[in-house]
Amino acid sequence: MTSLPDPWPAPRVLHPVDAVVALPGSKSLTNRALILAAVADGPSVVRRALRSRDTSLMAAALTSLGTSVDTSGDDWVVTPGAFDRDAEVDCGLAGTVMRFVPPVAGLSTSVVSFDGDAHMRQRPIGQVLSALRDLGVSIRGDALPFSVHGSGSVRGGVVTVDASGSSQFVSALLLAGARYDEGVDVRHVGRPVPSLPHIDMTIAMLREHGVEVDDADADRWSVAPGPVKAVDHVIEPDLSNAAPFLALAAVSGGSVTVRDWPRATDQAGDALRGILTEMGCEVRFVDEGLRVTGSGVLHGIDVDLHDVGELTPAVAALCALAGSPSHLRGIGHIRGHETDRLAALATELGALGADVTEHDDGLSLRPAALHGGVFHTYADHRMAHAGVIVAAAVDGVLVEDVATTAKTFPDFAGFWSGLVAP
Template identity: 75%
Template sequence: MTADPWPAPRVREPIDTAVSLPGSKSQTNRALLLAAIADGPSTLMRPLHSRDTTLMVAGLRGLGVGVRADGEDWEITPGPLRGDATVDCGLAGTVMRFVPPVAALATGPVHFDGDPHMRNRPVGQVLDALRELGADVAGEALPFTIHGTGRMRGGRVVIDASASSQFVSALLLAGARYDQGVDVRHDGKPVPSLRHIEMTVAMLREHGVHVEDADANRWYVAPGPIAPVDRVIEPDLSNAAPFLALAAVTGGRVLVRDWPRSTTQAGDALREILAAMGCSVELSDDGLRVQGPERLQGLDVDLHDVGELTPVVAALAALAESPSQLRGVAHIRHHETDRLAALARELGGLGADVTETDDGLSLRPARLHGGLFHTYADHRMAHAGVVVGAAVDDVAVENVDTTAKTFPDFAGFWADLVGVSA
């Protein structure tokens, strides 16, 4: 375990480095689930080894899926789905929301629970939808139980996915195994993080599943086979945020290797965001290279579709020489913590001039100082804390090990990168 609180390394010279990042959590957990209900064995290459993916592996194993995850590549062998299991969701929204639609296909009860804070995260829309599609569900939030009968009717369902795009993805991922498929309609405020639904649709199609998504707020998955797929997992581009931010705050250069030319990952938006803040951004065969500016500029940006980037963008905005307005992210109040309230509190505690709005943050130039930066068991908050600590003396990050959710030994990796001891 890393010392708590952890003294965030101060970086006094322009950084010049290259990094290779672990695999995408979003792709790994979607790939695991699709492989678990495919028509034959699949292999995942370069998957993410982290708490969230370990929880997904354990949950699928509990349902009778064969998962060999002891090597660099993982082998998944589908089997008859069984109940009489307990799924630990930890703090993984993908486990809490993606596994229940598969558990409804099992035979017998499947009980879901997780970390204490997870009981506050919304899942009711998924559970209500499963009831309408033919499942027997006991409970409205964690803990809850799916009483599987071995099959699902499926059909049309209307949900409000304005709190999380995962509500839609959860139903689509298992939909081809339902007798009538699934026809998901959204009715409510705009769905956040649409790139994640695009990822789900793209991956389903790669498995040979017929998906219709031409109409706004409607997604249809036809019943039918799910082909096995051997897949190379992309680097986690959202986890690139603190490393690219290191170039931005030091005026240095950082190369993230293997950045894909085309991707549905939300982290790809970092290219436009960092360019708007004055960075030089170049995508080449080597990866994505960012050169930090002499003076970091603020920006006015709608982060609705890439809300997970908000903590690091807010940290950069707090260090910028002109004002920033971050908008469109009311939904991140329901992530691992209320991220808007937490960012306003923690950045403000270090001297930032920050105002919380209904759907974002307003930040104005201010002189920051050291202090304790709390993370609220939220890996993205820890990322924000270390970015500020790279530019400000004496910043200590509480519970930096929460980053293991998507990046094992992040603190050690970060310390090695900037040339200090963890």
């Protein structure tokens, strides 16, 4: 990757973009596939795995527990091993590592210690740790850093959790639940669970591995005890990572096609099809994938993003450029993501001239003339996406720490520049 100045002068679009892009694989699918492969009954392959900071941290975490993860090629070979060694897990800024690995570590016979980047210590994990204690796992600490003291097995059973802060709290318990003596029966209490498509993704992958999952009742997910069959996965493109590229079509009045967009998927990013249509774009499937064509005019929207909150930064950036007001609702939970995304978006878009109001659970944006300036990213890859979208339409925008996009898209800036360059 080429060294970049910081802050980075993100390129302005001077012509309608016409491009076909192939995106890296989904982080959400890759890290779930790695977890399931580590607890499976034999070796398996994660094909077209995303190679990024988050997935590398997951592979390293599982390797430290005793699993063999060969990441030398595009297809990663995973061979389960005995969880019988003391280990130290670096979570970085990866919520999936911090939340998905401790339930697996409970199956070890050793001590597994967890820590991460400084900001990671502020992200919520207490609900997962409390649930694991209720299921019979010995844990020291209630937030990063903490340690799991395994006994070789986990009792499992019924557990109640408030997953209103993150759907990952539920997925974390379900992914390893089949290996628990009594399985796991997760019951949610509290405000509605955000990002439900991610739980649907977890359940679909568990069923592919032969795991019996009962999700017939609202706010309850039950995994029966039993083996986790070894299954090879082909990872779909990361559709949430498609947001800035499709936004480029909307901003420039051009056309961008994302290769291999699945016709059916549990990824939250699939909601971009409806959102961009409502904002005035033409969206359609073509032989190569999904094509979005901008009309040259961006309409504001009133939309509940509760189930697809990770799209908020890119959508908010487009709304700041729209010719009519927008209101983004149902996303109070994204205050607990890599940063408080609502506060960060209100601050950074406002600093560039946007007329934006921050609410407890959303943002309101009204048409305003934007200007250049530094757009701070708070070590958050989605904030960087928002910054480059605005920069595509506004002269003089500098994006701080654009390298944070390596979390899910290595050399994003180089790829982006290649599309935007005249």
